[in-house]
Amino acid sequence: MANIISMTGYGKGIHNDGKRSITAEIKTINNRYCDINIKTPRNLRPIEENIRKILKNSLQRGRIDVYLNIDYLSESDTTIVPNLYLAQQYNNAINEIKKDLNIDSNLSLDTIIKFQDILVSKDNNKDEEELRLCVEAAMNEAVSNLIIMRKNEGIQLEKDIRSSMEKIVELIDEISKYSEKIVSDYKEKLELRISELLGSKHELDEGRLYNEIVFYADKSDINEEIVRFKSHMKQLDNSLKIGGTIGRKLDFIIQEANREINTIGSKVGDLNITQIVIEVKNLLEKIREQIQNIE
Known part of the structure; x- marks a missing residue:
């Protein structure tokens, strides 16, 4: 089992190698893909590919904004030269x-x-390997702190989703109970309506009444939709237990659950069921919004 991870988070890392201090900050928000944006001083740009590898090894999805800053610890380590x-x-x-x-x-x-790049800072230290290691150490610390925050956010997201799921399951059970009475209620209403229109002078055609009730029962049968909807909720529960990178999978499950509840609403004209369907759709939309933040 893996953690549910949010795509929203912040992490900061600082590494000092005695010659320079590197500060790395990472901010992430939800995105369908892994969108990495890096802002660094000019002399750190050759290391950008290393930075991307560190991020891709730990983060699967989201918009990732990285900010790097370098502070030299002695005057001899950097020189400002004119271009x-x-x-x-x-x-x-x-x-x-x-x-x-x-x-x-x-x-x-x-x-x-004041013109761009007229004055350029140059690192007097020729050992690029030292600079790379310093940057990677700051990045690894920032990523570690970011993941901690994203996991904590993920825990809260899972709690909120499960809370909505529990309410949905209760509401679906209510729909099942109401649906059991739909046909009998329709039969009573139909018989009463026919009696009001025809009065006692005309004999009720039991055959036609039976055919009408059977037709209505078949048209308003929502048992299959309820079974499929509960199956989707079970899939949602299992996916949350497994964890990992499941955001897209959860989004698909919620789409299918919405399809079933919409069918239930269109099949049944019962006022009680209609009101419950609206509540279920609101809860599904709440879950869908939360899922958008899951990696």
């Missing part, structure tokens, strides 16, 4: 604009350094 070639390109472009638009103004240093 002179890019600065020259910016300068040439601005001079061309000034010329074409006949603008007379001087380009200041403050303006130039």
Whole structure:
């Protein structure tokens, strides 16, 4: 048996290797697929593929937003250097604009350094392996904390789903009890209506009455739908017990359960059953919304 895991969660990890401190933050929300978005400083981008592997090994579904930050612990570990070639390109472009638009103004240093990537930080430490290990350690800690939160969220989701399931089973049992009386109630109403219309002067045609009742009984029989609906609830229960990555499977089961309860509602015109059907559909919708957050 595996845990039910929510797709909603947050995890943070920090690792310090004595030269640098890496902070990794992961936020996840529900998504049909595994959608990974990584935001890192430029000097960590070569490690993005390693980050994706760590995430894919632990997370199956959801929108996953990753934020990485690096803090150097000594001045000697990082250097800020200018990208002179890019600065020259910016300068040439601005001079061309000034010329074409006949603008007379001087380009200041403050303006130039505000352009993207004019000043670049470089790691003086040439050991990329150390940097990779530091990033992976922070990521592993963040993923571990994220999974703890997602499991806790999953436990609560399962409790809520099971609570709705218990109410649904009780309501389906009520429908079964009402359905047992549908035909006899219809027979009484039909006989009474015929007597009111024909009075005592005309003899009741028992054969035609019998055919009408049989037709109605066949048309309003919901036993098969009730059996299938209970089977879906059993499948839902078993899937929750097994756990794991079951979100899509649970969603399919709820779709099938909705199909059966809709058929029950359309077959039977009894007011009591109609009201119960509405309650069951509301509870199924509640479960469906909760399932959207299960991995």
